[in-house]
Amino acid sequence: MSTATSLSTTNRNDLSHLGIIQSEWIKLRSLRSTWWTFAILFVITVGVGIQMSSSTSFAWLDGGLSQTGMQAAGVNAVIIGTDINVLVVSVLGVLVIASEYSTGMIRSTFTTVPQRVPALLAKSLVLAIGTFLVVALAVAITIPISIGLLAGNGIDVRLDDPHYWRAMIGSICYLVLIGLMAFGIGAILRSIAGGIAVALGLVFVAPLALGLVGGSSAPQIWLQNFVALLPFNLGRALTAHPGYADFASPGVPLQRPEGLWVLEPWQGALGLVMWVVVVFTAAIVLLKRRDA
């Protein structure tokens, strides 16, 4: 090109993983929808956390709440917004990949990175990091406010409780993993509307519908155990605090039917990771095979 800056001619294999990741980062940050979604995530986390913290009180309870119950109340107040935010990260996850197909951008992506898979993985990585940072920042801001507000309501949350912190980190990871799962669904379906419908169906509708069918009677225990393996309930397990029973029904131990699975937080995390791995495997196989 006579008018152009000349390029070095010795570069081989220009495509580096770092370059592709940086490129995907520019993609993520150069769209307004990303910032809107991140803003919503942030506002919901902080806003709902503050609201919950200021309205949680056990002054009515004779003898007050046990310390472990207070810890669970502290966890609940901060992460209560997570149940809404799974909706936000589901939409974001689908949008980030499916919008490339709906706009035609995917052709530019695939001509730039013809092996395709590195681009998909880089995109999921920047989505995960972005979501993690935004939610972590929001949680970090909410925690001190929440503790102050709860103390005003007679609930003293102690910060030397490892379960408290584990639940905090768990809630952040939960949102990241749901975002990734939705991303994989978007990559498989290549449609914004279809992707959001399936992701929300899996995250919200499935546990609700199957939970209603399952009820609590003994014959449907297997169904309830199945429901426990759906993303939403795995997320509940991941973010659970051991004092939850004391907080949810103080003084009255929760009755659990025989044979019902109670998942440990690490099992919840493992289950969610498995969902992501399964969806990603399908997405990668299809990505290599399909015409764009």
Added chain:
Amino acid sequence: MTDVRTIEVEAVTKRFGAVAAVNSLSFQVAPGRVTGFLGPNGAGKTTTLRMLLGLVRPTEGRATFGGVAYADLDSPLRTVGAALEAASFHPGRSARNHLAILATASRIPRARIDATLDLVGLSEFADRRVGGYSLGMRQRLGLASALLGDPGVLVLDEPINGLDPEGIKWIRSLLRALAGEGRTVLVSSHLLSEVQQSVDDVIIIARGELVHEGTLSSLSAGDSLSVLVDAPDRAALAAALSAAGFTVTAARAGLVVVGVEAEEVGRAAFAAGVPLSTLHRQSSGLEETFLHLVGGDR
């Protein structure tokens, strides 16, 4: 410009279900020339270009750049620059960000972004969102994406579509300049007249199959020759020409004699002593030859 390659399409077939969009298509595109890739809408041009770029997998055959499939190129954007007909960008991004995305992944220096925007005349609009661009501006952005890596091969799908007259003039000289620098330039179009002034070679396909491959002038060689002739006494002229052994058809403006030069017709009339009022050679025109080739002549 890094390396210049020949585009090689070898017996490529693409079937979508039972329909063969491209059927055993073979052709080559040489460096240093502008090659028009022509055919009516639905002939399989875009499918062929997508196979070339590794977006669509051929059912059979292979399409390469000097023997290397697009996906196996070490530096795709520096080797092949492509602008596809349909928009290949997100409307919510600016042109500058779009080019930055491509440049960053391919380790193309940032300076190229401004240089390319300047070259296609988009500098002024570089920070506006692409969604607000006119069709012509989108074409220019597509071209900028293709030129970003200063590639030796350019694959442009309908690049003239949507440009204003000034833009058409500009792109014609750009294509000529790019080929003049030794690059391989493949330009698709559904109208021969659109690219007639800028191409050296033509590849014409119809219904997924090759119907003509050669230089632009090879297209006019197949032109059917005819002569329009008329005289105040048309009946006498018709008799004279028939007597001389020509096949004559009556037309509104005179008589049409097919397959001869005007000189021969004039000589026959002169020999018969019939004064002429009209004598001229008719060329059917490239566009008609083209339409005839692709079977769309109406």
